[in-house]
Amino acid sequence: MRESAESHDAEFVAFVEAASRRLLYVATLLTGDQGQxxxxxxxxxxxxxxxxxxxxxxxxxxxxxxxxxxxxxxxWRRLLLERRHSPQPQAEVPDPSVVVDQRAELRSWLLTLTDRERAVVVLRYLEDLSEAQTALELGIALGTVKSTAARALSKLRVTATANQEPEVTRGQPRA
Structure with missing residues (x-):
């Protein structure tokens, strides 16, 4: 029994060592915050x-x-419920011209999207999942993935071409 537990732990440790960097990258793109x-x-x-x-x-x-x-x-659901009953603080977005690191810039642009849009963009384009895989991961319809991706990419194009500071819309879930 002890060998089985050691084997179990060793396999899990190997998985964590191999996947943790990529998992952290995905989570950072979703949240926009390293600590979270x-x-x-x-x-x-x-x-x-x-x-x-x-x-x-x-x-x-x-x-x-x-x-x-x-x-x-x-x-985010819990946070939205809490915000309904308390004043909402305004988040300040860093000036894109000051951002040197491309990853930080990518995160700031992703924060202009709603939670669902951001999840679709991260899984579909940055994790390179198919539309069907993205739909399965998020538990939504294939058509929802397609329309959400189109809407998100359109927002990103408009914001990027307007060369303006991104306006954070986090926490505004789409139905």
């Missing part, structure tokens, strides 16, 4: 460890990535 992204990844990996025997044979990376997306959506 780290929390999402850690929470998702804890859940994956508990179910490791069930998920290791399939695709554990997809399982954890979906867990990150779901945890992020749950976090």
């Amino acid at each position: 992204a780290e929390d999402l990844v850690q929470t998702s990996l804890i859940g994956a460890y508990r179910r490791w025997d069930a998920i290791r044979a399939d695709d554990p990376f997809s399982y954890v990535r979906r867990s990150i997306v779901n945890a992020h959506a749950s976090w």
Whole structure:
């Protein structure tokens, strides 16, 4: 029994070492915040460890990535419920001309999208999933992925060509 537990732990550690950087990248793109992204990844990996025997044979990376997306959506739902009953602080977006790091610039542009739009763009174009895989990951219809992606890309094009500061619309879920 001890060998089985050690094997279980060793496989999980190997998975974490191989996938954690990419998972953190996905979470950071979703949240726009390194600290929150780290929390999402850690929470998702804890859940994956508990179910490791069930998920290791399939695709554990997809399982954890979906867990990150779901945890992020749950976090925003809770935040929106709290905001309905309290004043909303305004987030300040850094001046894009000051941003040197392309990743920081990408995150700031992604923050101009709604949560669903951002999730679709990250999974579809940055994680290179198909429309069907993206729909499955997010638990939405294929047509919703297509229309959401089109709307998000249009927003990004307009914002980029207008060369204006992005206006944060986080927390405005689409039905």
